[in-house]
Amino acid sequence: xxxxxxxxxxxxxxxxxxxxxxxxxxxxxxxxxxxxxxxxxxxxxxxxxxxxxxxxxxxxxxxxxxxxxxxxxxxxxxxxxxxxxxxxxxxxxxxxxxxxxxxxxxxxxxxxxxxxxxxxxxxxxxxxxxxxxxxxxxxxxxxxxxxxxxxxxxxxxxxxxxxxxxxxxxxxxxxxxxxxxxxx
Numbered sequence: 001x002x003x004x005x006x007x008x009x010x011x012x013x014x015x016x017x018x019x020x021x022x023x024x025x026x027x028x029x030x031x032x033x034x035x036x037x038x039x040x041x042x043x044x045x046x047x048x049x050x051x052x053x054x055x056x057x058x059x060x061x062x063x064x065x066x067x068x069x070x071x072x073x074x075x076x077x078x079x080x081x082x083x084x085x086x087x088x089x090x091x092x093x094x095x096x097x098x099x100x101x102x103x104x105x106x107x108x109x110x111x112x113x114x115x116x117x118x119x120x121x122x123x124x125x126x127x128x129x130x131x132x133x134x135x136x137x138x139x140x141x142x143x144x145x146x147x148x149x150x151x152x153x154x155x156x157x158x159x160x161x162x163x164x165x166x167x168x169x170x171x172x173x174x175x176x177x178x179x180x181x182x183x184x
Contacts, residue, residue, distance in 0.1 A: 006053050006072060006138045015063070016056040021135040024049025027077055034108030036075060036159050044152050051141040057128040064112050064126040071119055072138035073112040079132030081105040085124045104129065113160055116142070 007017050025031060025042035032038075037045055052075070057063055063074065066086055083103040102124055105111060115122050116139055146153035 006136060006141070009070065009072070009138075010053055010055050010136060013063075014057075014061060018054040018056055018133075021049035021052040021054045022046065024052065024135060030077065030108055033106075034075065034110075035163060036110050036156075037108070039159065040152075040155065044155070047149055047152055048137075048145065048156065049135060051145055052135040052137045055134050055136055057132045057134070059128055059130055061128045061132075062125060063128060063132065063134070064122050064124070066123065066125040067121045069115070069119065069121045071116050071140075072136050073110055073116040074134040074136050076105055076107050076109045076111065077133040077135055078107055080129040081109075081111065081132060082127045082129050083111070083124050084127070110160070110163060113163065117160070117164075 004012065010017050023046060025045040030037065031040070031042065031045060037048075040048070054077075055074075057079075063081060066084075081104070082101060083105060084101050087100045105126075111126055112122070114120070116137070119139075142153065142156065145156065
């Protein structure tokens with residue numbers, strides 16, 4: 001059986017597919033607020049957007065389910081997203097109340113990039129707090145970008161690596177704070 005397309009994956013997740021993200025550079029303030037896109041020219045952002053799928057989610061709709069295995073990431077274009085992690089053995093991944101909030105994400109933020117890279121199950125769940133629009137890129141899209149435009153592909157990989165490194169530093173700092181409180 002053939003692997004479902006990115007559009008099919010988004011539809012099966014209950015997300016409304018609006019088409020490709022052509023003219024991604026035209027999103028208001030996205031290039032200024034998105035750490036991912038800061039070093040890209042508008043033309044480069046549009047090339048990247050042409051490989052992405054534009055989706056919409058309604059308030060309280062799940063975007064990413066902890067434990068699911070898939071190979072795509074999202075760039076939040078509009079709205080806010082709640083990120084939560086199941087804590088404890090009785091936690092139900094489908095119920096938001098059983099999760100501990102890790103973050104609230106705003107437009108320009110990338111989510112789901114770790115699983116896109118490593119193919120491992122999702123670490124946390126993400127829910128739309130308001131109507132959300134996002135641009136979705138899968139591993140196959142990154143591969144196409146690297147083949148067609150290695151300059152933009154390399155820039156994307158460097159930015160994603162920087163984002164992952166910063167998130168690791170932040171997580172390590174939080175862990176040290178918790179450990180200091182526990183010891184002290």
